[in-house]
Every structure is written in structure tokens, then in C-alpha cells.
Amino acid sequence: MTVDTFSLFFGLLAIGCWLGTTVIVSGALIRRFGNPNAFETIRFDVGRVALALAWLVAAVTMSGSLYYSKVQGYVPCELCWYQRICIYPMAVILGIAAWRRDTSIRIYAIPVLAISILISAYHSYIQWWPPSSGTSFCSATAPCTEKFVNEFSFVTLPFMALSAAMFMVVLLVAAKSQSEYELPIEEIEVSS
Amino acid sequence: MSNRPSKSNSASQRVRAASNAGKGRSSNMLWVGIIAVVMVVGVIAVVATRGGGSPGGGAASPSGGTVVPNGNLDNGPVQVKGAGLPQMPTAGPDTAVGQTVPIVAGAQFDGTQLNITGDGQPMVIIVLAHWCPHCQKEVPLVQKWLDEDGMPTDVKLFAVATSNSSAKPNFPPADWLRREKWSVPTIVDDKDNTAGNAFGVSGFPYFLVVDKEGKVVYRTSGEKTKAEFDAILQAARTGQALGA
Numbered sequence: 001m002t003v004d005t006f007s008l009f010f011g012l013l014a015i016g017c018w019l020g021t022t023v024i025v026s027g028a029l030i031r032r033f034g035n036p037n038a039f040e041t042i043r044f045d046v047g048r049v050a051l052a053l054a055w056l057v058a059a060v061t062m063s064g065s066l067y068y069s070k071v072q073g074y075v076p077c078e079l080c081w082y083q084r085i086c087i088y089p090m091a092v093i094l095g096i097a098a099w100r101r102d103t104s105i106r107i108y109a110i111p112v113l114a115i116s117i118l119i120s121a122y123h124s125y126i127q128w129w130p131p132s133s134g135t136s137f138c139s140a141t142a143p144c145t146e147k148f149v150n151e152f153s154f155v156t157l158p159f160m161a162l163s164a165a166m167f168m169v170v171l172l173v174a175a176k177s178q179s180e181y182e183l184p185i186e187e188i189e190v191s192s
Numbered sequence: 193m194s195n196r197p198s199k200s201n202s203a204s205q206r207v208r209a210a211s212n213a214g215k216g217r218s219s220n221m222l223w224v225g226i227i228a229v230v231m232v233v234g235v236i237a238v239v240a241t242r243g244g245g246s247p248g249g250g251a252a253s254p255s256g257g258t259v260v261p262n263g264n265l266d267n268g269p270v271q272v273k274g275a276g277l278p279q280m281p282t283a284g285p286d287t288a289v290g291q292t293v294p295i296v297a298g299a300q301f302d303g304t305q306l307n308i309t310g311d312g313q314p315m316v317i318i319v320l321a322h323w324c325p326h327c328q329k330e331v332p333l334v335q336k337w338l339d340e341d342g343m344p345t346d347v348k349l350f351a352v353a354t355s356n357s358s359a360k361p362n363f364p365p366a367d368w369l370r371r372e373k374w375s376v377p378t379i380v381d382d383k384d385n386t387a388g389n390a391f392g393v394s395g396f397p398y399f400l401v402v403d404k405e406g407k408v409v410y411r412t413s414g415e416k417t418k419a420e421f422d423a424i425l426q427a428a429r430t431g432q433a434l435g436a
Contacts, residue, residue, distance in 0.1 A: 001238065001241075002241060004241040005237050005238055005241040006237070008236070008237040008240055008241055009233060009234055009237035012233045012236065012237060013230070013233060016229065016233065045221075045222045046222070048222075049222055049223060049226075053226065056226075072359060073359060074359070130325040130326060130329075145324070145325050145326070146323050146324065146325070146360065146361065147325075147361060148359075148360070148361070150361075
């Protein structure tokens with residue numbers, strides 16, 4: 001398989017992250033401002049799988065990042081490294097949290113992912129519209145403005161990182177804790 | 193916490209019962225759906241890129257002897273005579289100013305030899321990378337200015353195509369520069385970027401301004417306006433750095 005295959009695969013997954021984010025956020029808005037009981041079953045199911053899915057997104061993101069740098073030899077730029085610092089640990093700590101069904105991880109993970117989102121957004125911006133003055137981001141060894149990947153003319157590597165981090169944040173917010181995993185209970189009154 | 197069961201005051205026994213045992217199963221179905229979607233995405237990626245080669249060869253090179261010559265050399269042999277320049281600092285004074293520029297001998301895209309040396313004339317050396325978006329924007333501008341004003345007769349212009357890699361966009365550099373009708377004599381750097389390093393390149397596009405005695409007058413990088421480019425040529429002529 002060529003790098004084009006992998007780039008298309010990761011590019012489609014990035015778009016999938018946006019679709020997932022849109023669906024979850026839309027559902028949450030409808031429940032909050034419309035019908036509070038809407039999508040009850042799917043909300044319950046998404047809450048159950050959200051932590052594990054967030055870990056899966058982090059693991060795939062890290063794998064893709066390592067594939068491009070170690071297999072394809074793309075040298076990570078300075079901004080790429082900052083995003084890696086934010087996302088790589090998620091592949092471990094979200095796995096532990098998913099195993100323990102510990103949603104308190106969101107207190108630690110979301111701020112880190114928010115930083116990653118900001119860096120990725122800026123990185124995507126300077127790749128789409130390279131600054132006309134100066135070349136501090138166009139160094140000889142690892143240029144930040146170079147688009148190694150440009151699927152569909154807009155899905156670049158930092159855009160993939162942005163999509164993954166954003167989806168992880170939404171999943172962490174949607175995740176249900178251990179106690180909330182328990183099946184809904186029904187009270188049956190029995191005459192004594 | 194409204195979903196907690198409320199306490200009943202009646203004398204009743206509370207029995208908890210899993211009212212919806214099927215919900216656990218539906219979570220599993222969600223996982224199956226997610227895995228299926230990922231597999232479908234993988235299949236689409238494989239099928240869509242199967243048999244896809246690199247884009248076909250570029251259009252026929254424009255005629256005209258002044259443009260980049262025929263040939264698709266990606267890396268050429270490079271020899272350096274003299275001490276290389278230090279990398280241009282991002283801030284602070286440039287210690288390379290006044291230093292003698294090394295003579296770099298290399299090959300053009302068609303393999304013919306080119307020596308970058310002033311031989312008593314001032315010169316400007318432009319270092320380019322095919323994948324650098326700034327270079328991609330700057331090259332057509334410089335070429336337009338040279339077409340309008342003519343090649344300077346009192347300043348030698350040279351270029352170096354460095355950091356060439358088939359893994360990076362806009363490869364090969366020969367196709368790119370031919371497309372832009374680049375008329376500046378250009379050396380193709382080797383795989384170790386010997387020429388670029390000898391000139392102290394730190395970012396692209398990189399302009400090295402050299403006086404008639406072969407000493408560094410001024411170095412700068414980044415996209416330039418017409419006025420800035422004219423000032424670079426003037427700095428080479430006068431041996432005075434911009435603003436000095």
C-alpha cells in the first residue's frame with residue numbers, strides 16, 4: 001500500500017471525526033433546548049462507548065503520526081511536535097480511563113486537548129495561507145508550512161490532528177461514568 | 193442528579209430490575225457499526241488509490257534557451273572551495289557579513305557544470321526549495337521582474353535548488369522551474385544539501401548578497417516585494433547592506 005492509500009484513509013477518518021462531532025453536538029443541543037428525552041437510547045450507548053472510542057481515536061492518531069515520520073520519513077516540524085506532546089499521552093491515559101470507566105480523566109485530558117486544538121488550528125491556518133513575510137516557519141530541515149498531505153485539497157496533517165483532538169473532547173464530554181453505566185432501574189412496588 | 197431513584201414513602205419493597213437488558217446489546221451493535229465504518233473507509237482508500245501512479249510527466253518544456261535547460265537532475269555533484277558560511281541567525285547581528293563566500297561548483301538540471309563565483313562582479317544567490325510555498329510564490333514574481341527589467345548586467349544572479357526530495361510536494365524541481373520559465377542559472381544541490389549549507393541557508397527562499405570582492409554584504413530570507421528585490425540588487429552593486 002502506498003502513502004496515498006494511507007493518506008486517503010486517514011483523511012476520510014478525519015472527516016469522520018467531524019461528522020461524529022457534528023452528530024453528537026447536534027444531539028446534545030436538541031436534548032438541551034428541545035426535547036430532553038430525545039435520542040435516549042443512542043445517548044446511553046454513546047455514553048457507554050465514548051471513553052473507549054476516544055482512546056481508539058488517540059491510538060489511531062498516534063499510529064498515523066508515527067507512520068508518516070518513521071515509515072515515510074517526514075520530519076516533524078516544531079508545531080507538529082507540540083501537537084504530538086498533547087496527543088501521544090492520550091493513547092495511554094485514555095486507555096486506562098476506558099478500562100476503569102473513569103470519566104474524571106476529562107478534567108485532565110480536555111485542557112491538554114484544547115491546547116492541541118489551538119496549535120493544530122494555527123498550524124492548519126499557516127499551511128492553507130502561508131504568511132507572506134518571513135520564513136521562520138519554512139526552515140530548511142522541518143518547515144511548518146509544508147503540506148506533506150493535502151487530501152481533498154484541505155485535509156492536511158495538522159487538520160487531521162485538529163479533527164481527532166476535537167472529536168476526543170466531544171467524546172470525553174459525552175462519556176458516562178461507572179455509576180451511570182448501570183442499566184436504568186425500574187421501581188416495582190410490592191405490597192408487603 | 194434527577195435520574196436517581198426517588199425514595200418511596202409507601203410500605204413497599206423496592207425491587208430493582210433491569211428493565212432494558214437489550215441496551216447492553218445495542219452498545220455492542222454500536223461498536224460493530226464503528227468497526228464496520230472504519231473497515232469501509234479502509235477499503236475505499238485501497239480501491240481509490242489502486243493503480244494510481246504519480247502524475248504524468250509535465251507539459252512540454254517551453255522553448256527558449258534562457259529558461260531552465262532540459263533535464264531532470266534531482267541531485268547533482270557539488271564541490272565547495274573555501275569555508276562555508278554559518279547559518280543565518282534568526283535575530284541579532286549576522287556574523288557572516290564581510291566573510292568571503294565559498295566558490296560552489298555543481299551541475300545544472302541537464303548535468304552541465306556551473307560555478308557560482310563572482311569573478312570580480314557582485315552577485316546575488318537565491319536558494320530555493322521546490323516544496324516551500326514561499327518559494328513557489330516568489331519564483332514567478334522574481335521571473336516577472338526579470339522579464340520586465342531584463343537580467344541585470346552588473347550583478348550576477350545564481351540560484352540553488354536544494355532540499356530536493358521525491359517524498360515532498362512539487363517534485364521534481366526541474367519541472368517546477370521549467371513551468372515558471374525560470375531563467376536564472378541554477379545548480380542542483382546534492383543529497384546532503386552541500387551547496388545550501390555552504391551558503392548558510394536557514395530558511396527559504398534565501399537571498400545571499402555578495403559584493404564584487406566576494407564578501408557577504410547582506411543575507412535575508414522570505415518573500416520579497418519588487419522594491420525589496422531591487423534593493424537587494426542595489427546592495428550587491430554598492431556593497432552596502434540595506435539600511436546601512
